[in-house]
Amino acid sequence: xxxxxRRVSMADVARRAGVSSQTVSRVSNGHPGVVxxxxxQVLDAMKELGYRPNSAARALKSGEFRTIGxxxxxxxxxxxxxTLEAIATSAAEEGYAITLLPVAVPTQDEVRGAFxxxxxxxxxAIIVIMEVHLLDAATVSLPPNIGVVVxxxxxxxxxxxxxxxxxxxxxxxxxxxxxxGHRTVWHLAGPADSFAAQRRADAWRATLEEAGREVPPPxxxxxxxxxxxxxxxxxxxxxxxxxxFAANDQMALGLLRALHERGRAVPAEVSVVGxxxxxxxxxxxxxxxxxxQDFAEVxxxxxxxxxxxxxxxxxxxxxxxxxxxxxxxxxxGPPPGA
Amino acid sequence: xxxxxRRVSMADVARRAGVSSQTVSRVSNGHPGVVxxxxxQVLDAMKELGYRPNSAARALKSGEFRTIGxxxxxxxxxxxxxTLEAIATSAAEEGYAITLLPVAVPTQDEVRGAFxxxxxxxxxAIIVIMEVHLLDAATVSLPPNIGVVVxxxxxxxxxxxxxxxxxxxxxxxxxxxxxxGHRTVWHLAGPADSFAAQRRADAWRATLEEAGREVPPPxxxxxxxxxxxxxxxxxxxxxxxxxxFAANDQMALGLLRALHERGRAVPAEVSVVGxxxxxxxxxxxxxxxxxxQDFAEVxxxxxxxxxxxxxxxxxxxxxxxxxxxxxxxxxxGPPPGA
DNA sequence: CAATTGGATGTTTACGTAAACATATCAGGT
DNA sequence: ACCTGATATGTTTACGTAAACATCCAATTG
Numbered sequence: 001x002x003x004x005x006r007r008v009s010m011a012d013v014a015r016r017a018g019v020s021s022q023t024v025s026r027v028s029n030g031h032p033g034v035v036x037x038x039x040x041q042v043l044d045a046m047k048e049l050g051y052r053p054n055s056a057a058r059a060l061k062s063g064e065f066r067t068i069g070x071x072x073x074x075x076x077x078x079x080x081x082x083t084l085e086a087i088a089t090s091a092a093e094e095g096y097a098i099t100l101l102p103v104a105v106p107t108q109d110e111v112r113g114a115f116x117x118x119x120x121x122x123x124x125a126i127i128v129i130m131e132v133h134l135l136d137a138a139t140v141s142l143p144p145n146i147g148v149v150v151x152x153x154x155x156x157x158x159x160x161x162x163x164x165x166x167x168x169x170x171x172x173x174x175x176x177x178x179x180x181g182h183r184t185v186w187h188l189a190g191p192a193d194s195f196a197a198q199r200r201a202d203a204w205r206a207t208l209e210e211a212g213r214e215v216p217p218p219x220x221x222x223x224x225x226x227x228x229x230x231x232x233x234x235x236x237x238x239x240x241x242x243x244x245f246a247a248n249d250q251m252a253l254g255l256l257r258a259l260h261e262r263g264r265a266v267p268a269e270v271s272v273v274g275x276x277x278x279x280x281x282x283x284x285x286x287x288x289x290x291x292x293q294d295f296a297e298v299x300x301x302x303x304x305x306x307x308x309x310x311x312x313x314x315x316x317x318x319x320x321x322x323x324x325x326x327x328x329x330x331x332x333g334p335p336p337g338a
Numbered sequence: 339x340x341x342x343x344r345r346v347s348m349a350d351v352a353r354r355a356g357v358s359s360q361t362v363s364r365v366s367n368g369h370p371g372v373v374x375x376x377x378x379q380v381l382d383a384m385k386e387l388g389y390r391p392n393s394a395a396r397a398l399k400s401g402e403f404r405t406i407g408x409x410x411x412x413x414x415x416x417x418x419x420x421t422l423e424a425i426a427t428s429a430a431e432e433g434y435a436i437t438l439l440p441v442a443v444p445t446q447d448e449v450r451g452a453f454x455x456x457x458x459x460x461x462x463a464i465i466v467i468m469e470v471h472l473l474d475a476a477t478v479s480l481p482p483n484i485g486v487v488v489x490x491x492x493x494x495x496x497x498x499x500x501x502x503x504x505x506x507x508x509x510x511x512x513x514x515x516x517x518x519g520h521r522t523v524w525h526l527a528g529p530a531d532s533f534a535a536q537r538r539a540d541a542w543r544a545t546l547e548e549a550g551r552e553v554p555p556p557x558x559x560x561x562x563x564x565x566x567x568x569x570x571x572x573x574x575x576x577x578x579x580x581x582x583f584a585a586n587d588q589m590a591l592g593l594l595r596a597l598h599e600r601g602r603a604v605p606a607e608v609s610v611v612g613x614x615x616x617x618x619x620x621x622x623x624x625x626x627x628x629x630x631q632d633f634a635e636v637x638x639x640x641x642x643x644x645x646x647x648x649x650x651x652x653x654x655x656x657x658x659x660x661x662x663x664x665x666x667x668x669x670x671g672p673p674p675g676a
Numbered sequence: 677c678a679a680t681t682g683g684a685t686g687t688t689t690a691c692g693t694a695a696a697c698a699t700a701t702c703a704g705g706t
Numbered sequence: 707a708c709c710t711g712a713t714a715t716g717t718t719t720a721c722g723t724a725a726a727c728a729t730c731c732a733a734t735t736g
Contacts, residue, residue, distance in 0.1 A: 009722055020686045025724055033684060055460045056397035057722035060691050065394065065460070067437070075423035076617070085413035088440045097459060098438040099405070102426045121435060122393045122403070122460055225621035254621045279414070283563035283592045285623050347692055358716045363694055371714060395692035398721050 008051045017045035028053055059122060067097045068306060069123035073130055075102070077223065078250075078278050079196075079293065080129050083151055086299020087127060094307060099123055103130075125306035127151065128159075147309030149302045154195045156319035160309065162301045166196055169291035169324030170203035173245050173273045176289070176326055178211055181334045182243040182271065187218040188231050188255055190247040194223075200247045200275060216241070223247075225254040232258025235270075242270055242335040249274040249281050249290055256284055256331070267333035277327055286330035297322045346387045355383035366391055397460060405435045406644060407461035411468050413440070415561065416588070416616050417534075417633070418467050421489055424637020425465060432645060437461055441468075463644035465489065466497075485647030487640045492533045494657035498647065500639045504534055507629035507662030508541035511583050511611045514627070514664055516549055519676040520581040520609065525556040526569050526593055528585040532561075538585045538613060554579070561585075563592040570596025573608075580608055580673040587612040587619050587628055594622055594669070605671035615665055624668035635660045 010028070014021040019042060026034050027042040034042075045051075059065045068091050075081050088098045099121060125147035150159045177185045187204045190197025201218055208215045219234060221227035228251030235241050236259055246252035252274035256266060264270050266286055274281060274290035281288040301320055309316055348366070352359040357376060364372050365380040372380075383389075397403045406429050413419050426436045437459065463485035488497045515523045525542045528535025539556055546553045557572060559565035566589030573579050574597055584590035590612035594604060602608050604624055612619060612628035619626040639658055647654055 007722090010724095011722080021722090022687080022724075023685060025722095026685090029724080031724095035684065038684080054398070054722050056394050056403065057691090058724085059394035059460070060392070060398050060693090060721090061723045061725080063691080067460075075419055075426070081413055081419050085440070088413075088438050092440060098440075100426050100436040100438060102423070102430060122397070122405075225618045229621055250618055250621075253618055257621050257623050257625075260623050280563045280588060280591055280618075283567055283588075283595050285595050285598050287595075345692095348694095349692080359692090360694075360717080361715060363692095364715090367694080369694095373714065376715080392692050395721090396694080398691090398723090399693045399695080401721080 007054065008049045009054070010051075012049055013042065013045045013051045016049060017041045064124050065122040066095060067099050067123045068303070069099045069101055069121055069126045071101045071103060071126065071128045071130060073103050078248075078276055079152070079295065082293075082295035083129055083298055083302075086296040087302055088299075089296075090300045090303040094303060096124075096303070096307070125149075125310050127302050127306060128153070147306035149305040149309075151298060151302055152196060154199075154319075157317060160305050160316040161319040162298055162305060163196075163319060163321060164293045164295075164298060165321040165323050166199040167203035167206075168321070169275060169293070169326070170200045170245070171207045172324065172326045173275065173291050174204055174207040175211075176328070177243040177245065177271055177273060177332060178207075178213070180243075180271065180332060183240075183335070184208060184213040184216060185243045185245050186216045186235060186238070186241050188228060188235070188244055188246040188251050189218040189220045190251075191222045192220065197223075197247050204245055221247070221251045221254075223250060225250045225257075227251060228254025229258045231255065233262070235259075236262035236264050243332075244270065244272050246272060246274045249276045249278045249284075249288060252281075252288055252290070252331075253284055256286075256288075260285070266331055269336055271332040271335070273332055281327075282329060284331070289329045289332040290327055292325045292327045294322050294324070345392065346389045347392070348389075350387055351380065351383045351389045354387060355379045402462050403460040404433060405437050405461045406641070407437045407439055407459055407464045409439045409441060409464065409466045409468060411441050416586075416614055417490070417631070420631075420633035421467055421636055421640075424634040425640055426637075427634075428638045428641040432641060434462075434641070434645075463487075463648050465640050465644060466491070485644035486653075487643040487647075489636060489640055490534060492537075492657075495655060498643050498654040499657040500636055500643060501534075501657060501659060502631045502633075502636060503659040503661050504537040505541035505544075506659070507613060507631070507664075508538045508583070509545045510662065510664045511613065511629050512542050512545040513549075514666070515581040515583065515609055515611060515670060516545075516551070518581075518609065518670060519672045521578075521673070522546060522551040522554060523581045523583050524554045524573060524576070524579050526566060526573070526582055526584040526589050527556040527558045528589075529560045530558065535561075535585050542583055559585070559589045559592075561588060563588045563595075565589060566592025567596050569593065571600070573597075574600035574602050581670075582608065582610050584610060584612050587614045587616045587626060590619075590626055590628070590669075591622055594624075594626075598623070604669055607674055609670040609673070611670055619665075620667060622669070627667045627670040628665055630663040630665045632660050632662070 010021040010024045013024045019038060023034060023038060024042055027039050072080055091098050128150045129152055148159055150161045152163060153161055155161055174185050185208065187201060189201045205215055219231040221231050228246060232255035235244060244255060246255055252272055255272055259266055259270055266272055274288045277290045277292035281290050348359040348362045351362045357380060361372060361376060362380055365377050408422065410418055429436050466488045467490055486497055488499045490501060491499055493499055512523050523546065525539060527539045543553055557569040559569050566584060570593035573582060582593060584593055590610055593610055597604055597608055604610055612626050615628045615630035619628050
C-alpha cells in the first residue's frame with residue numbers, strides 16, 4: 001500500500017518562507033508582533049504549500065479540542081432532532097464542532113459504554129439528550145473537568161439541566177380547553193418511562209384538580225402516531241369526552257385519524273390539543289392547536305451552559321426552564337351545545 | 339475527589355505498575371506479547387488512576403482520528419435526518435465517531451467555509467449530504483487524501499455518490515396509479531433547485547410518456563406541508579385530476595388537507611401517493627400510499643464508501659442507487675366510475 | 677556615541693502516544 | 707555447559723504545535 005504523503009507541517013512552511021516555525025505558529029494563530037512583510041511571506045508560503053493546521057497536534061499541546069460531544073438515544077423524535085440542530089448551530093457560532101455519539105439501545109450498559117468512549121474521545125464538554133434514569137449507572141465513568149449539561153431530564157440535583165417548561169405548557173393547554181367551556185379534559189399520555197411524559201401528565205392532572213374538575217383516567221401511548229390512533233379508538237368511544245390533550249403532536253395526529261374514522265367531528269364534537277408544534281402541525285386535518293417548544297433556545301442554553309462550566313472550571317447544578325407558547329389553530333373549540 | 343490537575347498519562351500508569359510506558363501502550367491497544375501477570379498489573383494501575391487514552395496524542399502519532407465529518411445544510415428534512423442517523427449508527431459499528439458540520443445558509447461561500455474548517459478538523463473522511471451545485475465552488479479547498487462520499491446529489495462524475503433510486507421509486511408510484519385505472523397522474527413536485535425533486539419529476543414524466551398518457555403541468559411546492567396545501571387547493575379545482583403523485587410525504591399531507599377541505603374524497607375521487615414513507619405516513623387521513631426509502635442502507639453504503647476510499651487511498655466516482663419499495667395504504671384506489 | 681529598551685524573530689522544550697529498535701530472559705537442543 | 711531462537715519488556719525517537727525562554731537588532735535616550 002502506497003505510503004500516504006505526509007501533510008504539510010509548520011516546519012515545511014517555515015523553510016519555504018525562510019523563517020522559524022514559531023513565526024509560522026504566530027501567524028497561524030494571529031498573534032501580534034509579526035511584522036507585515038514577514039506575515040505576508042508566511043501567508044504566501046502557506047497558500048503555496050496548501051498548509052492546514054494539524055488539529056491533533058494543536059489539541060495535544062493546548063489540551064482542548066474545541067468540540068462538544070452529544071450523547072443521544074435516537075434521532076427519530078422531533079424534539080431530539082430539533083434540539084440537536086439548535087445545539088449544532090449554536091456551537092458553530094462559538095467555534096465548536098459537534099461530535100455525535102448515538103446510543104443504539106437505551107440500556108444502562110450501552111449508555112455506560114458511550115460515556116466510556118466519550119472519555120477517550122476528543123471532546124471538551126458533553127451534552128446529554130436523554131432521560132436521566134439511563135444515566136444513573138454511568139456517572140462514575142465521566143471524566144473529571146468536563147462540562148455536562150443534560151437536556152430532557154429531571155436530574156437537576158446532580159447535573160445542569162436545560163429543558164422545556166413541560167408543566168407550564170401543559171397547564172396552558174388544559175386551561176385553554178377549560179376556558180372554551182369543556183367540563184374536563186382527557187389526556188393522551190406519553191410512555192411511562194419518559195420524564196417529559198410524566199411531567200406533562202402531572203401538570204394536566206394538577207390543573208384539573210386546581211379547577212375542581214373530574215380527572216378522567218389517562219390513556220397511554222408511546223409517542224408514535226400509531227399509538228395515538230389506537231388510543232384514539234378508545235377515546236372515541238367515551239361519550240363524555242369532548243376535549244383531549246395529547247402529550248405530543250404525532251399522537252395527536254393518530255388521534256385525529258381515529259376520531260375521523262369514528263365520525264367524531266373535530267373540533268365540533270371533540271377538541272384536540274397537542275404538544276411540540278412540529279412543522280406539519282398546521283397541515284393536520286384540522287390544523288392542530290398545540291404547545292410550541294422553543295428548541296432553538298434550549299440548544300443555545302445547553303451550549304452556553306457547557307462552555308460556561310468549561311471556562312470557569314465549575315460544576316453547575318439545577319434546572320433551567322425554557323418557556324412554551326400555545327398556538328391556537330383549528331382543532332380546538334367550544335364543546336357541543338355550548 | 340476531582341483531580342483538576344493534568345490527566346493521567348501512560349507514564350503515570352507505567353510508574354504505578356512498575357513497567358515501561360510502552361508496555362502500558364501494548365496493554366492499552368490489546369497487542370500480544372504481554373504476559374498475563376504484567377497485563378493484570380497494568381490494568382489494575384489503569385483502573386486505580388482512572389487512566390484514559392489521550393485521543394489527541396494518539397491521533398498525532400497514528401495520523402488518523404477515527405472520525406468522519408458530515409457536512410449538511412439542515413436537519414429539518416426527514417431525509418437528511420434519517421440518513422444522518424443511519425450514518426451515525428453505521429459509523430459507530432466501524433468504530434468511527436461522527437462530527438457534524440452544519441452549514442447555516444446554503445450559499446457557496448458558506449459551504450466553502452465549511453470545507454475549509456473541515457480541512458483543519460479532526461476527520462479522516464467526509465460525507466456530504468447536500469445538493470451538488472452548492473459544492474461546485476468548494477472542491478478546491480478539499481484536503482487531499484481524504485475520502486468523500488456525497489449523498490443526495492448528481493455529482494457521480496466527480497464524486498462517489500450514494501442515493502436513493504429516485505427514478506425507480508417514482509416510476510413505481512406512477513405505474514401503481516396507472517395500474518389502478520387512472521387515465522393520467524398529476525405531479526406535486528419539489529423545489530426546482532433540488533436534484534432529487536428534478537429526478538422524481540423527470541421519472542414521472544417519462545413513465546407517463548412511455549405509457550402514451552397525457553402529461554399534465556406539474557405543480558411545484560417547496561417540500562413543506564404548507565406548500566402542499568396551497569398546491570392542493572389548485573389541484574382540487576382540476577376536474578380531470580383523479581390521481582396525484584406528490585414528491586414527498588409532507589406535501590402529500592398538505593394535499594390531503596386541501597382535498598378534504600374542498601370536499602374531494604380520497605381515494606374515492608382522488609388518489610394520492612407520496613414519497614419517503616415517514617413514520618407518520620400510516621396515520622394520515624387516509625393512511626398514505628407512498629414510496630419507502632431505505633435510509634439505513636444509504637447510510638451504510640456512505641460509510642462503507644468513505645472507509646473503503648480511506649483504506650485503499652483511492653478516489654472513487656460514480657453513483658450507487660439504493661432501491662425503493664412501494665407501500666400501498668389507503669390513499670390510492672381506482673378512479674371514480676372504474 | 678554608548679547604553680538601554682523593546683519589538684521581532686529564533687531555539688528549546690514538552691504535550692502523550694506508539695513504532696522501531698534494543699535488550700533481557702528462558703526453554704530446548706546439541 | 708553453550709548456543710539458538712523465541713518471547714517479554716525496556717529505550718529511543720518522532721509526530722506537529724505553541725509556550726517559555728533566548729537572542730538579535732534598530733531606535734531612542736542620557
